Structures are given as C-alpha cells and as structure tokens.
Amino acid sequence: MLDTELQQLRRAKWRLDGKSIQTIEQARGFLEEVGFCLMYPRRPVLLVPTFIGAFVGSDENLPEWQHAFKDPRTAEATELMVRLLRGKAAYEANLFEENNGFLVAASIFPYFYAVMGERNPKQAPKAGTRSPYSQLASDAYAVIEREGPISKAKLLERLSGGLSLAALDKALAELWSKLRITRVDYGASGGSVWDLLHRWAPDAVKEGVETSVPEALTALVSKYLDCVVAVEQSEVEVFFGNFVPRSKVRDAIHALLAARELSFVAVGGKSMLQITPEKVEVVPTARPADFRRERPWRESPPPNDRKPSQERRPGADRRPSSDRRPFGDRKSSNDRRPSSDRRPRWDRTSPGERKPAGRRSPDERRPRTEQGSPADSRPPGERRPTSGPKPPGGRRAPTDRRPRGPKRDKDSRFPRRP
Numbered sequence: 353m354l355d356t357e358l359q360q361l362r363r364a365k366w367r368l369d370g371k372s373i374q375t376i377e378q379a380r381g382f383l384e385e386v387g388f389c390l391m392y393p394r395r396p397v398l399l400v401p402t403f404i405g406a407f408v409g410s411d412e413n414l415p416e417w418q419h420a421f422k423d424p425r426t427a428e429a430t431e432l433m434v435r436l437l438r439g440k441a442a443y444e445a446n447l448f449e450e451n452n453g454f455l456v457a458a459s460i461f462p463y464f465y466a467v468m469g470e471r472n473p474k475q476a477p478k479a480g481t482r483s484p485y486s487q488l489a490s491d492a493y494a495v496i497e498r499e500g501p502i503s504k505a506k507l508l509e510r511l512s513g514g515l516s517l518a519a520l521d522k523a524l525a526e527l528w529s530k531l532r533i534t535r536v537d538y539g540a541s542g543g544s545v546w547d548l549l550h551r552w553a554p555d556a557v558k559e560g561v562e563t564s565v566p567e568a569l570t571a572l573v574s575k576y577l578d579c580v581v582a583v584e585q586s587e588v589e590v591f592f593g594n595f596v597p598r599s600k601v602r603d604a605i606h607a608l609l610a611a612r613e614l615s616f617v618a619v620g621g622k623s624m625l626q627i628t629p630e631k632v633e634v635v636p637t638a639r640p641a642d643f644r645r646e647r648p649w650r651e652s653p654p655p656n657d658r659k660p661s662q663e664r665r666p667g668a669d670r671r672p673s674s675d676r677r678p679f680g681d682r683k684s685s686n687d688r689r690p691s692s693d694r695r696p697r698w699d700r701t702s703p704g705e706r707k708p709a710g711r712r713s714p715d716e717r718r719p720r721t722e723q724g725s726p727a728d729s730r731p732p733g734e735r736r737p738t739s740g741p742k743p744p745g746g747r748r749a750p751t752d753r754r755p756r757g758p759k760r761d762k763d764s765r766f767p768r769r770p
Contacts, residue, residue, distance in 0.1 A: 353582070355620040361581045363411075366401035372409030379432050380441045382406050383457045387575040388464075391433065391453045392417045398448075399580055399587055403455060404429050417452040434538045440553060444535050446528040447594055453535070458556070460575055465560030466568035468595055469531040473550040473557055477532065484530065488515075489523040493532060493548075501536055501547040569596065569604040574613060574627065582617055582624040 363369045365386065373379045383389065389401040393414050404420075405411050407429040415423040433455065436442040443461045444453040445468070456464050477485040477493055485493075488511070495510045496502055502510075508520055524546065527533045536552055537545035550557045560568070573588060585605060592601045605625070608614040615628040 353617060353619045358582055358619050365579065365581065367406035367409060368411045370409045373406050373432075376432065376435050376439075379403075379406075379436055383436065383442055383455060384459060386457075386579045387460045388454065388456045388579075390448070391429075391455065392420060394448060394452060399583060399591065401579065403433055407432065417449060420451075430538070437536060437538075443553065443556075445531065446525055460572070461553075461556050462559040462563060463568035463571045465531055465557060466563040467565060467572065468529075469549075469557070469560055471561055473532070473561070477527070477530075485526055486523060488519060489526040492520070492523045493527055496533060496546055497548055501545050503539065503545050504543040507546070565600070566604065566607070569600060570608055570613075573601070573604050573608060577614065577625055577627050582619055582626040584622060584624050588625065 360369075367373060367382055373382050383403075386401050389403050389406070390398065391403050393402050393405070393411075393416060395416070402411075402414065404426070405414055408414065408425060415426060420426040433442070433453075436455070437444060441458055442455050443458070443464075444455055445464065447454040476497070477483070477490050479485055479487040479490045491511060492507060495507060499506075499510070504520065504524075508515060508517065511520070524533070528535075531549055533546050534549045534552055535544050536547045539545065569592075573592070576588065576591065577583065585602075588605065589598045589601050592598075605614065612628055614625050616623050617626045618624075
C-alpha cells in the first residue's frame with residue numbers, strides 16, 4: 353500500500369471527498385462508522401476525524417474552536433451535533449478542551465465509560481486532599497442531582513456566593529472528565545444544559561460498569577484502527593495516552609496481535625498496524641458433464657475426417673503376430689538347457705577371471721561340531737603359538753617384528769659416568 357492510497361481511504365471514510373453529511377441519518381451513520389471524532393481540528397494535529405470536516409465535506413480552511421464563532425458553517429454543524437446528543441445517538445466527553453467536544457457513538461460509549469468512568473456512579477463525589485474533586489464540584493453535582501437537567505446560567509444562580517464563570521467551568525470540567533455529568537442540550541440564550549450521566553443513559557452506564565478495562569481497551573483500539581485504516585503503533589499510543597496509561601495500550605495491542613485480530617502492513621516503507629482482513633473462501637466451480645480439456649498446442653483434425661467409433665473393429669489395424677520380425681536370434685524354449693544341468697551360480701566364472709578366494713561352495717564348507725563351532729577349533733584357554741609364518745589376513749607374529757636399536761638414555765647429550 354502506498355501513502356496516497358492510505359490517504360484516499362481515510363478521506364473516503366472521514367467524508368472529506370465531497371460527500372458531506374447534511375441530515376441526522378447521515379450524521380448518525382457517519383459517527384457509527386468512525387466510532388468517535390472531534391468537533392473541530394486541533395493543534396498539534398491529532399489523527400482522528402472531525403465532525404465539522406464531515407459536515408463541510410473537505411479538510412480545507414476548517415475553523416478551530418477559538419475561531420469557530422466567525423465561520424457561518426459552525427452554527428449548522430453545531431445544531432446537527434446537538435440533535436445527536438438529544439436523541440442519545442452520541443455522547444460527548446471532555447478529553448482536550450471544553451469547547452472542542454469529543455463525540456463518541458452510542459455503540460462504542462459503554463467501552464469508553466469502562467475505561468474512564470466511575471465504577472460506582474451513583475455515589476456522590478466528596479471533596480478532600482486525595483480526591484480529584486473540589487468542594488465547588490461537589491456542590492455543583494448536588495445541585496444537578498437535585499434539580500435535574502439544568503443550564504449553566506441557572507446553575508450559577510443556585511450556587512451564588514459571588515462565584516465567577518471561570519470557576520464554575522473548572523468545576524464542571526472536573527465532573528465531566530470523570531463522566532459524572534454530560535451535556536445533553538445547548539441553547540443560544542441559556543448555554544449548555546447538564547445532567548447526571550447515570551440518569552441520562554442508565555443502560556450504557558450499566559454495561560460499561562460490567563465491562564473490564566482490558567476488554568474495553570481492546571475494543572477501542574480495534575475501532576480506532578478501523579477508523580484510520582492503518583497507523584503506526586506509536587500513534588495509537590499517543591492517541592489513547594490522553595486518558596489511558598501507555599503501558600495498558602501496549603498490552604492491548606500485543607493481545608490483539610496474539611489473537612491475530614491485528615496484523616502488520618507496509619505503507620510507504622513503514623510498518624503499520626491494521627485490522628486483519630478476512631480470508632476470501634474460493635468455491636470451486638462444477639465442470640459441465642461434456643467438459644473436455646483440449647491442448648492448445650495440438651490441432652485436432654476436422655470432424656469430417658474422423659471415423660466413427662461404431663465402424664472401427666478392435667484389432668483390425670494390428671499386424672498379425674506371424675508377420676512380426678523376431679527380436680534377434682532368440683532360441684525357443686524347447687532348445688534351452690534345463691535348469692538342473694546348469695552350473696551353480698557360485699561356480700560360474702567369466703573368461704579370464706579366477707574364482708574368488710573368499711567364496712566356497714556349500715560342499716567345501718568346513719564341518720561343524722554339535723555346539724556349532726568349527727571342527728578344528730581349539731578348546732578355550734589354549735593359545736596359538738607366537739612363532740611361525742604370518743597367517744593370511746591376520747596380524748604379524750611377534751617374531752616377525754623388526755629389532756629395535758640399543759636403549760638410549762633420556763638425555764643423550766650427557767654420557768653416563770663409568
């Protein structure tokens with residue numbers, strides 16, 4: 353795969369090839385296809401699709417959240433996004449900036465909650481030195497729990513006490529980052545409307561609580577790879593490192609590789625991860641009954657010159673055996689010598705060759721005793737004489753050894769004293 357091919361596949365999946373989303377059905381289908389996306393692009397660039405890019409149908413001149421109020425396309429995209437939140441087709445999380453929401457599809461949100469959410473969502477947060485919540489966040493949670501969905505302006509009035517808007521935004525961000533509350537609506541006059549997440553989506557929260565973290569993380573990694581088509585492992589760790597330790601992300605990738613859910617692919621000289629493609633089963637086609645395999649190098653004669661099989665007689669074109677030419681001067685079976693008059697195989701010798709010394713006929717073999725040893729064998733304990741001629745094929749007798757020279761001292765340089 354080339355880099356250009358990978359970019360084309362991403363643009364087609366992220367709706368940046370001119371096929372923009374304009375209706376609520378198209379927006380719901382896009383979010384279910386990619387799994388999650390940002391509302392606006394951010395810097396540094398994060399490898400994830402954007403909702404505003406899919407709405408426009410291009411990635412050119414897209415506004416960031418700081419300059420979104422100047423772009424007329426932002427109002428229509430925001431209205432479409434709010435309709436998804438109202439219908440519970442999408443959920444919003446606070447991963448990067450408050451005004452740049454991270455949209456998660458309804459089918460993926462339980463896994464996302466299992467990684468980031470609280471295991472006991474109905475327990476109210478308490479402020480403390482070791483608690484991630486401040487006293488203002490605990491008070492805001494109590495007001496939202498008591499009065500139900502409430503806008504930011506009304507919440508500011510209930511808390512009162514000379515509270516600033518920036519302090520309230522910080523308290524809401526603490527609750528939102530742990531998925532204790534969620535934004536369910538947005539109005540031009542009252543601003544965002546907040547509610548408790550376990551009250552707004554009880555089924556999704558219950559499914560997320562019952563899901564383990566490794567299982568949820570592997571599902572999120574698989575969905576992310578399906579969204580970006582192919583990506584390096586380091587980029588996967590960078591994306592999920594915003595809300596999960598990188599060691600857990602690495603373990604999830606290794607588990608998927610061991611299960612062969614993921615595989616490596618070479619893209620532009622780089623080794624990237626991808627979802628393992630499904631194997632295509634090849635079904636053999638049945639050959640017709642009159643199928644005949646013809647050889648292209650052999651030209652078949654025209655059908656008119658062929659003789660029908662009914663006119664041929666078996667053996668009609670064969671020559672009689674009496675007219676065949678004999679193979680050499682072969683004697684008939686009656687002229688051959690009987691097998692009883694033939695010499696034994698071991699007694700046959702070719703002209704000019706002697707009979708091997710090691711071979712003997714069965715009649716020339718030495719007789720054996722009852723114990724199975726040769727008759728001329730000596731009883732145990734009696735040895736052969738050491739003198740005498742060298743036996744054929746044996747070792748040299750001790751008497752035939754060459755005489756050794758005079759015995760010399762160990763050190764011949766110094767003569768022995770008399």
